[in-house]
Each structure stands twice: as structure tokens, then as C-alpha cells.
Amino acid sequence: MTFRARARVLDTEDIARIVKRISHEILERNKGSKDLALIGVHTRGVFLAQRLADTIDSIEGNHVDMGSLDVSLYRDDVSMRPAPKVEVTRIDFDLAGKTVVLVDDVLYTGRTTRAAMDAMMDFGRPESVQLAVLVDRGHRELPIRADYVGKNVPTSGNEKVKVSLKEVDGVDMVEIGEEEQ
Amino acid sequence: MSAQVAGVEESEVRVQEAGYKHLLAIADLEGDDIIRLLDSTRSFAEVSTRSIKKVPALRGRTIVNMFMEPSTRTRMSFELAAKRLSADVINFSPTTSSVSKGESLKDTAKTIVAMGVDAVVIRHKSAGAPKKLTEWLDCSIVNAGDGMHEHPTQALLDLYTMRERMGRLEGLKVAIVGDIDHSRVARSNMLALNKVGASVLLVAPRSLLPEGIEKMGAETTGSLDEALRWCDVLYLLRIQMERVNESRFPSLREYTLEYGLTEQRWESLEKKPLVMHPGPMNRGVEIASSVADEVESVITGQVAAGVAARMAVLYDVLGGSRE
Amino acid sequence: MSEEILIRGARVLSFPGGFEGEMDVRIRDGRIAEKGSGLKGGKVVDARGLILAPGLIDMHAHLREPGMEYKEDVGSGSRAAVMGGYCAVFCMPNTEPAIDNSSVAEYVYDLGVDRGLCLVLPHGAVTQGREGTALAPMGEMGSCRAGVLGFSDDGSPVADPEIMRRAMEYARTMGALIISHSEEESLTAGGHMNEGYYSTFLGMRGMPSEAEEIAVYRDICLAGMTGAKLHLAHLSTARSLELVRSAKKRGIDVTCEVTPHHFSLDDSLLVEYDTNFKMNPPLRSKDDVNAVLEALADGTVDVISTDHAPHASHEKETEFDVAEFGVVGLETALGLALTRLVDSGLLKVEEVLRKMTEAPARIMTMERWGYSPAIDEGANANLVLIDPEERWTVDPASFESRSKNTPFTGWELKGKARSVLFGGEFVMRDGAVVERAELEAPGRGTARSGTAGARKPIAQAAKAGKSR
Numbered sequence: 001m002t003f004r005a006r007a008r009v010l011d012t013e014d015i016a017r018i019v020k021r022i023s024h025e026i027l028e029r030n031k032g033s034k035d036l037a038l039i040g041v042h043t044r045g046v047f048l049a050q051r052l053a054d055t056i057d058s059i060e061g062n063h064v065d066m067g068s069l070d071v072s073l074y075r076d077d078v079s080m081r082p083a084p085k086v087e088v089t090r091i092d093f094d095l096a097g098k099t100v101v102l103v104d105d106v107l108y109t110g111r112t113t114r115a116a117m118d119a120m121m122d123f124g125r126p127e128s129v130q131l132a133v134l135v136d137r138g139h140r141e142l143p144i145r146a147d148y149v150g151k152n153v154p155t156s157g158n159e160k161v162k163v164s165l166k167e168v169d170g171v172d173m174v175e176i177g178e179e180e181q
Numbered sequence: 182m183s184a185q186v187a188g189v190e191e192s193e194v195r196v197q198e199a200g201y202k203h204l205l206a207i208a209d210l211e212g213d214d215i216i217r218l219l220d221s222t223r224s225f226a227e228v229s230t231r232s233i234k235k236v237p238a239l240r241g242r243t244i245v246n247m248f249m250e251p252s253t254r255t256r257m258s259f260e261l262a263a264k265r266l267s268a269d270v271i272n273f274s275p276t277t278s279s280v281s282k283g284e285s286l287k288d289t290a291k292t293i294v295a296m297g298v299d300a301v302v303i304r305h306k307s308a309g310a311p312k313k314l315t316e317w318l319d320c321s322i323v324n325a326g327d328g329m330h331e332h333p334t335q336a337l338l339d340l341y342t343m344r345e346r347m348g349r350l351e352g353l354k355v356a357i358v359g360d361i362d363h364s365r366v367a368r369s370n371m372l373a374l375n376k377v378g379a380s381v382l383l384v385a386p387r388s389l390l391p392e393g394i395e396k397m398g399a400e401t402t403g404s405l406d407e408a409l410r411w412c413d414v415l416y417l418l419r420i421q422m423e424r425v426n427e428s429r430f431p432s433l434r435e436y437t438l439e440y441g442l443t444e445q446r447w448e449s450l451e452k453k454p455l456v457m458h459p460g461p462m463n464r465g466v467e468i469a470s471s472v473a474d475e476v477e478s479v480i481t482g483q484v485a486a487g488v489a490a491r492m493a494v495l496y497d498v499l500g501g502s503r504e
Numbered sequence: 505m506s507e508e509i510l511i512r513g514a515r516v517l518s519f520p521g522g523f524e525g526e527m528d529v530r531i532r533d534g535r536i537a538e539k540g541s542g543l544k545g546g547k548v549v550d551a552r553g554l555i556l557a558p559g560l561i562d563m564h565a566h567l568r569e570p571g572m573e574y575k576e577d578v579g580s581g582s583r584a585a586v587m588g589g590y591c592a593v594f595c596m597p598n599t600e601p602a603i604d605n606s607s608v609a610e611y612v613y614d615l616g617v618d619r620g621l622c623l624v625l626p627h628g629a630v631t632q633g634r635e636g637t638a639l640a641p642m643g644e645m646g647s648c649r650a651g652v653l654g655f656s657d658d659g660s661p662v663a664d665p666e667i668m669r670r671a672m673e674y675a676r677t678m679g680a681l682i683i684s685h686s687e688e689e690s691l692t693a694g695g696h697m698n699e700g701y702y703s704t705f706l707g708m709r710g711m712p713s714e715a716e717e718i719a720v721y722r723d724i725c726l727a728g729m730t731g732a733k734l735h736l737a738h739l740s741t742a743r744s745l746e747l748v749r750s751a752k753k754r755g756i757d758v759t760c761e762v763t764p765h766h767f768s769l770d771d772s773l774l775v776e777y778d779t780n781f782k783m784n785p786p787l788r789s790k791d792d793v794n795a796v797l798e799a800l801a802d803g804t805v806d807v808i809s810t811d812h813a814p815h816a817s818h819e820k821e822t823e824f825d826v827a828e829f830g831v832v833g834l835e836t837a838l839g840l841a842l843t844r845l846v847d848s849g850l851l852k853v854e855e856v857l858r859k860m861t862e863a864p865a866r867i868m869t870m871e872r873w874g875y876s877p878a879i880d881e882g883a884n885a886n887l888v889l890i891d892p893e894e895r896w897t898v899d900p901a902s903f904e905s906r907s908k909n910t911p912f913t914g915w916e917l918k919g920k921a922r923s924v925l926f927g928g929e930f931v932m933r934d935g936a937v938v939e940r941a942e943l944e945a946p947g948r949g950t951a952r953s954g955t956a957g958a959r960k961p962i963a964q965a966a967k968a969g970k971s972r
Contacts, residue, residue, distance in 0.1 A: 070224060073236035073266075073496075083238075083500030084222040085217070086493075122233045208705070287821055307823030308707040309777030328825070330707025365707055392710065393701030 001179050003162050005127070009153050010174040015134070017046070018150035022132055023055040025148050030099055037065040037095070041104040041116050042087040045069075047167040048134060049103035065098070067091035074115035095124030101148075105163040107133040110144030135174055137161050193255035203322045204494050206263050206331040207313050207369045209328070212376040221493035222486065223490045228265060229489060238500055242299040242501050246272045247290075248325065249305045254460065255325055259302050260364065262491035268499075271298075286310065294318050300499055303327070308309075321498040329363050335459055336369035336415040340377065342483050343414055346388040346455050351378035356408040356454075357399075358384040358440055359418030359467060360429075363389045366459045367418060371399050384408045384440065415454040417442060417467045430482075433466055442468045455479060508532045508546030509928070514556035514889060519862035519877040522854050527752035529556060531885045534945065535585035535927035539881055549923070551889055557857050558877045559591025559622070559886040559924060561864040563654070563761060564683075564737055564809035565834060567593070567624070569615060570598025570608070576814040576906045578612065582620035584812070584834040586932040589921025591886040592623035592875060593834070594868065597634070598659035603636050604629040604640040606648035613650035621931040621940060622924070623873060623886075627654040627683060630671045639671055642678045653868055656683035658737055661719055663689060665726065672732035681867065683728075683735045686719035686744075687785070696825050698771040698786040706774060708825065711786055713741040720744045724751045727758055736760040736868060738811050740785040742795030749804045759867055764840035765831060767796045769911060779820045779827035780911045783813065800859070801850055807867065810837045810860045814907030832905050836898055836912050838890070842919025846892070854891060885928040895921045904937055 010018070020074045030036055033056055040049030045080070046068040053066045072084035102116050113131060120126070132148035155161060155176060162175045207215070214487040228236055231288065231350055244263045248256045256272065263270045273293065286305075295303070300321040303311050308328035315322050326332040344350050361367045361383050371381050375398035383394065383401045390401055402408055409415065420436055430436055437443065447469065456468075456476040460483070516524045516539070528543035529536060567581035576584075578595075585593045595612065598604030603612060603626045616624030628645040632638045634657040645652035655675060661684070662668040668684075675682050692711040697703050699710025720736060724747060727734035739745060739760050748760050754928040765783065770790045774781050781787060799805045813830025820827050841860065845851045862877040864870075875885040898915045900908035926931040927945065929936050940946055 037203070073228075073238040075238075083496060086221045086229055086496065088224050090227070118237070124233060285818065285821075286823055286826075305823065307825045309824045312777050313823060325505050328707050329709075368705075368707060391704040392712075393704045396701050397705060 002179050003175075004180055005162070005175040006178040007177075008173055008175050009128070010135075010151060012172040013074060015172045015174070018134065019051045019055055022150065023059060023149045026052070026101055026130075026132065027056065027059065029130075029147070030064050033062060033064050034061045035098050037067065037093060037098045037100045037126075039067045039069050039091065039100055039102055039116075039120065041102060041112060042068060042070045044163055044165050044168060045102075045104040047165050048105060048132075052101075052103060052132070065093040067093065069102075069116055069119055070117040071112055071119050074119045075111070089119065091120075091123050095120070095126040098126050099128050099130065100126040101130045101132050103132045105134045105165075106138060106161050107131070107136045107144075107146050107149075109159075110140045110142035113144050114142055134163060135161055185255045201498060203311075203315055203325045204333055204498055205315070205322065205375070207336050207372040208331065210333075210373075210376065212378070215337070215377055218337055218490070218493050218497060219341050219344060221496065222490045225265075225492035226486065226489040228492070229485065234265050235267055236265065237267045238496055239263070239268040240289075242268040242499055243297065244268045244270050244300045244495065244499075245293055246270060246274070246304060246325075247293070247301050247303045247305075248274050249286075249303070249310075250326070252304055252326070254489075255304065255327070258484070258487040259323075259325060259491050261488045262495055265488070266492055266495055268299075268495070284339070286313070287334065290314055290317055294320060295339070302497065311339055322353060323494060325360040326365055329365050329368070331369045331372075332365040332486070333369050334491050334494055335366050336373040338483055339370055339457060339459070340373055341367075341486045341490055342479065343455065345486075346479065347413060350374070353379040353414060354382070354385055354412045354418060355379055355414040356382045356412035357416045357418065358405060358408065358442075359420050360389050360424055361385045361394060362389050362429075363419070363421075363424075364418050365391060370398065370416065371397055374384065375399075382408050382411060386430055386439070389424070390426050405442075406446070409446065409450060409454070411446065412454050415456050417456065417458045417462075419459070419461070419463055420467050437466055441466060442472055444469045444471055447472045460484070507905060508537070509544040509549060509925075509930075510543055511549045511551045511889070514551035514554045516879055517555055517557040517854055517857060518879040519558065519858055521878070524879075526552075529879065531925065531928045534841075534885060536881055536883050536885050539879070549889075553889040553891065553893065554630045555853070555857075556879065556891060557877075557888050557890060558861040558865070558879065559672055559888045559926065560589045560838065560860045561592040561594075561868070561870065561875070561919075562590050562810050562812070562834065562837070562860075563594050563735075563807055563868060564658070564763075565593050565595055565812035565865045566598065566814065566830070567595040567812075569599060570611065574906075575816050575819075577619075578615040578624050579619040580810070580904065580906045581814075581834070582616070582622050583937045584832070584903065584927070586621045586738060586924045586937060587904045587921070588834040588836070589838045589888040589890060589924060590622060590834060591888065591924055591926045591931075592870065592873070594625050594626070594627055594654060595917060596656060596658045597627055597629040598657075602629045602634050603645075603652075604632050604634070606641070606644045608646050608651070609650040609652050610648050619940070621937065621943075621946070623875070623924050625873070626650055626652060627656050627658075628652040630655045630657045630662055630682065631667065634660055636660070636667060637858070639667075639674060642675060642680050646678055646680060651872065652680075654683045654735070656685060658683065658685040658949065661685050661687045661689065665722055668723065669726050669730060670714070670783055672726055672730040672734070676732040681735055683737050684719075684723045684737075685737050686716055686723050688715040688718045691715035692716070696782060696786075697774055698788050699734045700771060700789055701738055702771045702774055704736050711784070713743065713788060713792065716741050716785055717743045717747065720747050724748070724756060724758055727751075728754070728756045731757070733757045735807075737768065738763050738785055739805070740766045740788050740796070741792045745795055745804055747801040748804075749799070752804070759806040759863075760804070761809040762800065762805050763809060763811045764833060764837050764844070765911060767793060767800065768840055768844050769793070773911070776822045779822065779824055780831060780909055780913070782824065782827050782829055783811070783831050784829040790848060790878075797845075797850060800845060806863045808837065808841055808856070809864075810834050812905075813909075814905055815909050816907060817909075818962065820909050825966070830906055830909070830911050832903065832958070835903055835905065836910060836915075836917070838921055839896065839898070839917035839919050840912070840915075842890075842892060843917045847918050857890075885925050887925045888921050889923040890919065891922045892919045894918070894922070943958070
């Protein structure tokens with residue numbers, strides 16, 4: 001199966017601006033970075049979380065806690081063989097009293113976010129949880145909404161949204177397209 | 182290959198190349214499969230460090246531990262692994278079962294499975310018993326040790342330990358010492374190490390080396406001292422009194438003299454290899470007690486790795502599917 | 505008085521002569537009445553394209569009666585035999601009780617007469633109870649109506665060389681044949697397959713070739729020492745066959761047999777732990793299989809026997825090391841021999857059939873039972889019609905044998921017995937067994953009196969002194 005792009009919705013500069021904007025929005029909403037923590041959802045969510053953390057650090061001048069979360073062990077809706085590859089979850093700080101911003105690349109049905117919240121709860125009880133995503137493509141199946149959105153990209157059911165990040169894919173961009181055999 | 186799945190964000194799912202229904206033998210795996218399982222083990226090792234040592238991945242699944250040979254450690258390890266994945270576990274052993282009344286393995290297996298079971302973890306004294314179960318049953322079968330044939334999860338936890346401690350597997354030089362003939366641990370480890378690019382040297386008298394073992398991928402030597410000069414990892418096997426009774430070698434004393442990791446040998450080594458043992462150790466036989474104390478942490482590390490490796494295996498054969 | 509049968513147009517294969525060309529053969533009153541061309545009259549059987557040969561003889565089968573009838577019995581065993589083209593089967597005495605005296609021997613013999621579709625004759629045990637310590641009464645067994653000639657503890661060797669020596673000396677006097685299951689059991693104890701790379705890979709205790717070779721050499725030496733007639737059962741290794749080759753050169757009175765599974769299968773096939781590949785002697789290496797084929801081609805191997813060893817499904821559908829040793833073979837032997845040996849070009853069809861008719865007949869002195877390997881006028885009509893071109897797939901569900909433990913399921917073979925005549929009557933016709941109830945005079949054409957069946961002790965052999 002290969003992805004065939006039809007349109008590019010975000011390029012390198014767009015993504016850089018989004019990261020800056022969302023960083024400011026997070027700080028504005030939470031009145032600073034005190035008790036703030038960012039947790040990225042594997043794989044690309046982790047890199048986005050890192051970029052947000054770096055940006056917040058440079059704005060505020062102090063270091064915000066950062067972690068990574070693998071949700072494959074918490075999925076509830078999958079009927080797939082082989083099972084998804086398991087990545088490492090790393091949350092080295094105490095969640096109690098913290099406002100956690102979950103960071104993911106694409107928000108779609110909402111099931112990954114639900115699984116991420118379940119996974120996180122096994123580590124502790126944060127004060128509150130917010131959600132930041134690069135792209136919201138609609139078609140929610142659960143009552144989940146993002147607090148911070150990079151771009152709303154309306155899609156139809158058989159379209160695919162492909163996010164590429166420099167750290168993983170060598171380039172920053174988001175494309176819409178189709179998967180073909 | 183990517184999976185076509187309803188309702189899942191495609192870009193977030195990194196799908197594995199393969200997923201096996203059973204794990205019967207290292208011989209059935211490719212090197213890539215082994216690496217994949219080792220990587221997965223690392224993730225599961227992290228779960229065991231949390232305060233809530235549980236993930237819901239296998240919630241609602243039922244796993245039967247069919248241990249037809251005595252074993253506390255491996256059985257507990259599998260039980261913990263299954264429970265940490267939120268599966269339900271049933272333990273079945275011959276003393277408490279109908280097998281002691283002469284029920285055949287086939288009938289026993291079919292009865293258990295009629296109760297609706299997703300996987301059977303089997304340890305049995307007959308080589309090929311797990312394979313036989315795959316012919317009679319529909320559920321997943323995991324081999325926890327079959328006669329002298331294979332003990333695949335032991336090899337996985339051993340390779341995981343080696344990789345964590347030594348930083349690599351490719352090019353690693355591993356010497357396995359002892360009763361190779363009767364050892365399923367030796368066979369599984371040998372095969373696995375070869376598949377990931379390590380080299381294996383078997384150390385034993387000819388009377389404990391089975392016919393044609395070199396063709397399974399190892400050099401052989403009768404000299405432990407020669408092996409000690411060469412190896413990065415020294416893997417000691419348990420030696421049992423039965424072997425003396427079969428005239429494989431004259432006495433345990435002689436065995437220790439020729440093949441034991443004595444204090445003297447240990448002290449004489451400038452560069453000490455990583456010492457491993459599948460447990461339980463015969464202190465004073467294959468390893469001197471003082472040396473055992475020194476290397477204890479590696480062996481307890483192997484035990485912890487065992488739970489994680491078995492979680493990785495159970496997740497691999499059962500994870501993700503509701504069928 | 506039965507009607508005449510006219511077998512028309514078959515290629516007649518007679519021993520010692522060989523092929524005699526396409527002929528018509530008339531059968532009347534249980535005998536071959538006439539041979540020629542353009543014959544007329546009687547019930548015509550169109551046999552064009554078929555080979556008419558003397559009925560096959562199996563020197564080595566296990567029919568399990570008395571004692572283990574759930575696996576097989578004389579009746580079902582003889583049905584399997586005629587399906588495979590056989591008109592005579594010798595059954596091994598490892599029954600319960602063992603065939604170690606004339607009562608049990610006659611019991612089995614009578615079962616053959618009353619229930620069998622072909623000739624069923626027992627071999628006797630060498631030692632009482634097959635326990636290897638005391639000689640069984642060979643004279644008594646030989647002179648009873650079962651006329652026992654061959655003696656074997658098969659299933660087990662005669663472990664003690666001194667006992668085997670004395671048994672051979674006594675057998676020589678009695679004019680009897682020792683059939684040896686040659687195995688040094690201390691080397692094979694706990695073993696379940698050939699010792700080699702595969703037993704190591706599969707984690708199973710192996711049975712080394714040397715266990716057979718040491719025992720073969722011992723038995724050949726003892727035969728040379730005592731002057732006894734020795735027939736080595738189910739040989740499976742290259743060196744065993746070399747030992748036979750050199751023994752024959754030295755003039756020792758030794759013959760040997762191999763089974764179809766030992767010329768068709770090797771130990772690499774055990775990787776699935778399929779117990780249908782478990783037997784004793786075990787499947788050996790590819791080199792050994794090649795040596796068996798060579799030994800068949802150069803005449804070192806005298807006889808092809810089946811070692812038909814039926815076992816019930818609950819005895820085979822188990823862990824490998826728990827499963828019984830043995831596979832059935834009566835219904836697949838001819839097909840395998842024709843496919844593996846003739847179709848492959850290794851041997852001519854007459855050479856293969858000689859090893860399944862004339863050679864066992866000679867070794868077992870079958871003329872006293874009225875069996876003749878020559879298709880001559882006046883001879884008893886114990887014959888098989890073989891279609892050398894018939895292609896068929898081995899399907900154990902269709903076996904006549906009560907047991908289905910075969911390693912050849914799904915094999916596509918070329919060559920099959922189409923019909924078998926025993927005592928001038930069809931006991932298997934066009935691929936189907938004929939029920940005994942439909943036979944007119946079952947067993948006609950075999951001698952039934954004790955004296956005809958017995959052989960007399962050789963007076964000269966009682967003289968002292970070794971013959972080497």
C-alpha cells in the first residue's frame with residue numbers, strides 16, 4: 001500500500017509558526033508554565049511535544065517537564081494482526097498536581113486520545129489534562145475535543161492525512177491523499 | 182505491510198512485519214523477529230517499573246499454563262507476564278489433574294480448550310509436544326520448554342540480558358558450558374545467537390555433545406580455559422547427577438575440576454566475561470559459591486527480563502486480535 | 505467344481521525364466537490348466553497391459569493376533585495383504601501370548617485357514633516368551649501343522665550372543681531359518697529416531713546406526729560359526745549392507761530384506777514430529793537410503809518385506825516419544841516398489857518382483873505349501889495381476905487394514921495390484937477385496953497336512969564340528 005498525495009496542507013514554515021503559536025496559547029491558557037507538563041503520544045507526537053517544550057523553555061526561561069507515551073497496549077478498538085509495535089513509555093516526573101498537555105500529530109476518531117488518557121492514569125493522577133494536536137481531521141467517534149489545534153483539515157472517510165516530521169521523515173509537511181494497493 | 186484498520190489513525194500505528202500465532206521454537210523465527218521481540222521486551226520491562234504494573238492489552242483473554250513438568254520459576258514468570266497484560270490465567274499441572282489418571286495429552290488438551298481458551302503455555306517432557314498441540318487445538322500455543330528440544334522464551338530473555346549488558350549482539354562471542362546434549366536452553370540460545378549475528382562456542386566433553394551439533398551453528402571445544410580466553414559472555418548450564426549415572430563423565434568433582442567456574446579460574450581472568458546461568462545454580466558444581474555471589478545480579482536480572490520477555494511473546498501471539 | 509477363468513493377454517512373468525510375453529492363461533480347479541495364445545472358453549478376464557506374476561509373499565508382517573486384535577487380526581491383515589497383491593503373509597510371533605509353541609502356532613495357522621483370504625503362516629519365537637533366555641521348541645513348532653520354518657524374536661533382538669549361538673546351532677539341526685532383528689539395545693535405549701543431526705535438532709534421543717551394524721556383524725559371525733541359515737530383517741544402514749555384501753562373498757548362508765519405507769524416506773522428514781514416521785529400525789540418513797537403493801540394485805538385498813506394523817490411532821496420536829514404533833505397509837509396498845525402484849529406472853520390474861515372490865519363496869521353502877514361482881501348467885494358481893501404469897494416491901481411510909498409521913498419506917504412486925488369485929479363485933478383484941463368503945473353496949491350493957508343511961531335521965547337521 002502506498003500513499004499518493006493530492007494536496008499539501010502544511011509546509012515547513014506553516015508547522016514552525018504553528019508550534020510557536022500553540023506554545024503561546026498553552027502559556028496564555030495556563031497562565032505560565034508552572035506545574036505544566038507535556039506528554040507526546042508516540043511516535044510523532046513525541047517530537048512535536050519536544051518542539052513545544054523547547055519553545056516554551058525559551059519563552060519562559062525555565063524547563064518544562066516532558067514525557068512520551070505509547071498507547072498500543074491500551075487500544076480498545078483494534079482487530080488487527082499483527083499487533084501494533086510497542087514503544088517505550090517514559091514519564092520521569094510525578095503527575096500529581098500537574099496540568100498535562102497531551103500532544104499528538106493527528107486527531108481523528110478520538111480513540112487514541114482516550115487510550116492515551118488511560119495509559120497516563122496508570123502513572124498517576126494529573127490535576128487536569130489538555131490536548132494539543134497538529135491537525136484535526138474531524139470524524140470524531142468519541143466525545144473528545146482538542147484544546148489547541150494547528151490546523152483544521154476537513155477530510156472524507158477514505159482520505160488519508162500524512163504527517164511528516166524532520167526528526168522521523170526528513171522533512172516537515174502535512175499532506176492529504178489516498179492509499180492505494 | 183500496513184494494516185487496513187477501521188477507525189485508527191494510520192499515521193500513528195507502526196505495524197510489525199510479522200505476527201505469529203504460536204511460538205514453538207527459535208528455529209521458526211528470523212533474526213528480525215528476534216530483534217523485534219527484544220525491542221518489545223524493553224517496552225514491557227518499563228511496565229514492570231511502574232507502580233501500577235498492568236496494561237489492559239490482553240484484557241478478557243484466557244491463558245492456560247499447562248506445566249506438565251515441575252517448574253516454579255518459569256510458571257510464575259508466565260503467570261506474572263499474563264496478569265500484567267490483564268489476561269486471566271489458569272494454572273494446570275499433572276499432580277492436580279486427570280493426567281495422573283492416565284488421560285492422554287490429546288484428551289487433556291481438548292478438555293481444557295473446550296472451556297474457551299485463547300492460549301496455552303505448555304511445558305512438557307516430550308520434544309514436539311507443543312507442536313502436537315497445534316495439530317489438535319485452535320488456540321495459540323507457546324512453548325515453555327519441550328524435552329530437550331527448545332525453550333524459546335529463555336533464549337529471548339537471555340539475549341535481552343546480553344544486549345542490555347553488552348550493548349550489542351552482533352559479533353558477540355558466547356560460550357555455553359555444560360550438558361549440551363540434554364539442554365533445550367543451549368539449543369534455543371545457539372539458534373537465536375546465530376540468527377542475530379553472534380558466535381557460539383560449546384564447551385563440553387564429547388560425551389555431552391550430541392551428534393551433529395556443529396551443524397546447528399557452533400564450534401565445540403573440550404577446554405573451558407580455551408573458551409574463557411575467547412568469550413565475551415560465559416553461559417553456564419546446570420549439571421545433574423543423572424549424567425554421572427549414565428557414565429557421561431566420572432563424577433561431579435571431576436566435572437567441577439574440568440568445567441567448573443572455580444574461584445581459581447575466575448581470579449586468573451584479567452578480562453571477566455559476563456557470566457549467565459538459566460538457574461537454579463548448583464553452587465560448588467558448575468560455579469563456585471563465591472563467584473556465584475559476584476555474578477548474582479546478572480542472574481536476577483535474567484529473572485526480571487523473563488517476565489518482560491514473556492509479556493512480549495504473549496502480546497505478540499495474542500495482542501491486537503479479537504478473533 | 506468352479507468355472508474356468510481365462511486370463512487373456514497379460515504379460516506373463518515367471519521365475520526363474522522371466523517375462524514370457526503376452527499370453528492367455530486358463531485357470532481350472534485351482535490350478536493353471538493351460539498357457540498359450542488365442543485360447544477360448546471360460547470366464548474371460550481382459551488382462552491386456554497387465555503383468556501376471558506369482559502372488560507376492562511377505563516374509564515379515566505383524567498381524568497382532570492373538571492379543572492385540574484392536575490393531576489388526578488375521579482376517580483384516582489378510583484383507584490388507586490381498587489388496588496389496590499378496591497371496592502369502594508370514595506373521596511375526598510378538599503377539600500376546602507369543603508364538604513360542606505349537607499350540608499358539610497352530611491357533612494362528614487355523615485362523616488363517618478359517619478367516620484368511622490368502623495364506624497366513626506364523627514365524628515362531630527363538631526364545632520362550634521372546635525373553636531371550638531359554639530356547640523355544642523349534643522342532644515342535646516345525647512339525648506341527650503350521651510347519652514353522654522361520655524363527656525370530658522380532659521386535660527385540662536375541663541380546664545374549666551365547667543364546668543366539670545355541671539357537672543357531674539348534675536351528676541348523678532342525679533345518680530352520682533364524683530371522684534376526686539385529687539391534688544392540690544398550691545403544692538404542694531411550695531412543696526414538698535415528699541418531700544424527702536431526703535427532704539433535706529435534707531434541708530427541710537417537711538410535712545410532714552402529715547399534716544395527718554391531719548386531720548385524722555379530723549375527724553374521726555367529727551364522728558363519730554355526731553354519732546356520734540367517735535372514736537379516738529390515739536392514740536400514742549403509743554399513744549393514746556392506747557387511748552383508750562381504751559375508752556373501754565369504755560364502756556365509758545369509759540373506760537379507762529391506763522395507764519400502766527404508767528405501768523411500770529419510771530422517772529429515774521427522775521435523776514435524778509426525779509419529780507416522782516413527783518405526784524401528786528408524787528412518788536413516790539420505791546416504792543410508794542411497795545405500796539401500798544401491799544394495800537393491802546390485803543384489804545384496806534378496807527380499808523386499810513390509811514389516812507391516814499396525815497401531816491404533818490413540819497409540820500414535822501422542823507425543824512423539826510416547827508413540828508406538830511401526831507403520832503399516834501391506835497395501836503400499838508394491839506401489840512404492842514399482843514407483844521408487846522401477847519407474848525411477850533403478851531396477852527392472854522383473855528384478856523387483858523377484859524380490860517379492862521367488863526370493864521369499866525360496867528362502868521359506870514355499871513349495872511345501874504348494875506355492876510355485878513358476879507360472880507353469882499344473883501349478884497351483886496363486887497369482888497377482890499388476891497394472892504397472894495405474895496411478896493412485898495413498899489414502900489411509902480406504903485401507904483394508906484396521907490401522908491407518910502410514911507415512912505415505914497423499915503420495916502419488918504408479919503401479920498397483922489389480923487382482924489376486926489364491927487357489928485359483930479371485931480373492932481380490934479389480935481393486936476390491938472379495939468376501940470369504942463368496943469363495944467356493946478358500947485356501948484350495950495350499951497344503952494342509954502337517955507332514956507336507958513340516959520339514960525334516962537334517963541328519964548330517966547333527967554331526968559335531970563347526971563349519972565356518
